[in-house]
Amino acid sequence: MKKTTKIAMGLGVLTLGAIALISADHIDAPSTAGSTADIADFYAFEPSEGSDNTVFVVDVQSNVLPDLAYGTFDEDVLTEINIDLDGDLVEDQVIQAIARDGRMYFFGPTAPDQTGLSSQILADYPLGDVEISGATAMVETTSDGVSLFAGPRQDPFFFDFFQFNAVISPETDSAPEGFLPPEEASDTFDGANTMSIIVEIPNSMLGTPTATNALGLTVYKTWVTTNRKQ
Template structure:
């Protein structure tokens, strides 16, 4: 249920930091201690969706790229250990192709057991046409010789299914998202307080995601395979877990029972920015993409009116949700790049978010444009810290651990 955008208003910094399955409850030295010191185990990190990307392959517009990333804020030093995807989770892309609110097609990705931290998992990809194929994940085998150097052993491993033409990648990448969580949160706090100095907090220009890695699942799919009668496709990402899990001898987990949604993610504004009350946010997370979309309109309108956004901007933002929370992509609009350096409503010929979402789209500045009554406004972080790839999966290699001879630093 955690996605980055929840941080926007809530400052939910980091459930993702519980990437390690523990945190303690405490303690000190102690055995000595006269109270329980148990590892603190939080949340469901493997199921936390951070972002959804959905765009036409700039090299071949007959293909669409669908990618969701989960379990972020992986520190480079941890990348050798953070190899795996949860074998209990179904990672689902829900596709809406008929112009209503209900998803029409599904792509499910599941992962087999992980034998060791250095061995790849086998992913099974079930396509909307009923076909499926399997592919290995990419695991990081060794740190690069220098920070961010790319070794052959760590190359992103893409599998293309010859029968369907679908390509697949799953493994760690650099976190492609970029924006200043702190500055944005401070801006929002002041905005809600109607503090006229709010915009001053958008000048820090520090990319909160720079240097971190994330677990990425990406597909390159022929547009024709997922398109309906129209040219617009809606996409939503969801993670689901079997209602019941059975542990087999040796620790392997086998799920049973119906799949229950754990998290969902599409338009990167809905829950965190537009739905303001915490109770409503939780309610929003519990709903599915096909629930009535107007259920949260009043929250959205309230938010925009409260912060004195113009009616025009309010209506424009709310309009994004009219047919459910999907990232909608017009497949007839040609795309030639990943959106790096471009700005919504500023760059001529801009074709990105909210028309789908490319890795380089500055989604936060787009959101700020709406919040700022259709006037350009930015957080000062305009591009990702790492250069994107030129071919599928397009995301940058994961950030590598520091070199052994880097000077040690002191505790802060």
Template sequence: MKSLTKRSLALMGGALIVTAGWLGVRQARGSDHADTPQIAAAPGTDLTDVFVFPSPTNSNNVVLAMCVSPLIPSGGTRAFDPDVLYQFKIDNTGDNVEDLVIQARFEGVGTDQKVFISGPVVPPRTGTMSEATTPYATSGVFNGTFTPTSGMQVFAGVREDPFFFDLEQFFTILPDRATPITGTAVPLADANKPKATTWRAAGSAKDFLAGYNVLSIVVELPKSALKSSSGKIAVWCTTSK
């Protein structure tokens, strides 16, 4: 289905937390890529982006997508962490507490991983504590699309990183930051390389993430499954060891 393609993810830009009405989207922009040595050492827990958008092929459906495990070189391979619980959390009442969760778990290593999905279901716990729920009997495979339950389609695997970021210019504006590759701080600007105060002009930015991939979990399902009486939902994602 088109909603699970690399292009559809790339079109969304970077959205970390999204509140979506069925007729429009209000989004908070942000992204994280190995911002600390600790998170860089555990890429399976590193959430980079969250996306919510209407299905391009079915007006009754909505697509939820999370990206994790950044900075995979083009042509490289990396699997999901089987010790991590990946969750979409959905608030459909406006109180900023999850009313439903969709959970993804993985079994095995490498490209032979199996994918297990549960939800949308009322979570056993809310807030900072998480508990796995019983997955559907139908499982999927890494880099494949499958239907765990009627009306839902899921993809879990490698996609091109959809986030555009001019890291070089960012470090000239805010130096003394750890790079996402090495974890080593960039030296403070000096007289030979003064700090910048703005981003580059449109069309001249350099996409640091070009050529890098992420792992994506993409779920398409009916809007009615999210049980919002107001027509609005708030969505965020978590990774839990």
């Protein structure tokens, strides 16, 4: 019998997987924006050309500033990486991560008990666990060749947020020059951290990818959700 824990629906952001992936926009729906379930970025890529592994990176809590010390993962939030193997945009495999007592526990990859907006912790399919990092990065590699990390990382999102606000302002003359060139733009997120969950895993554990990206490369269709316990 499967040991499962019911988790009520949270809110997620989806991004298709690719060799070089797009980040999310740091602006989510009001129910999650600025919360411990807020997804900032999601990346999926090969660690090197021709590698047989895939790396998944999920960044949550995009407002973890240095003067706030290190953020913490919410133990009531389940993060789930969803993988579609047959092109129907329904998850066929999931990798789950949830924090407990200073460690991040991972489960999967396996077919979920249910698809869609509700999730259950798949406790019968432990993948591994790792100490949540502080000032020193802690990485755990399992006997299956899976590498795991959880902790603060510098926010990778480069965005001149204040110039953006000026450009979209109803005051038509607030930014007549429009967006600034890279050498003049300010990185609003410079020095800020996100709380990152990272999994590097052999493709043999995921199944065969069937999607093709804009570069003609075969990739996984993948997205991430966060689900809050209720």
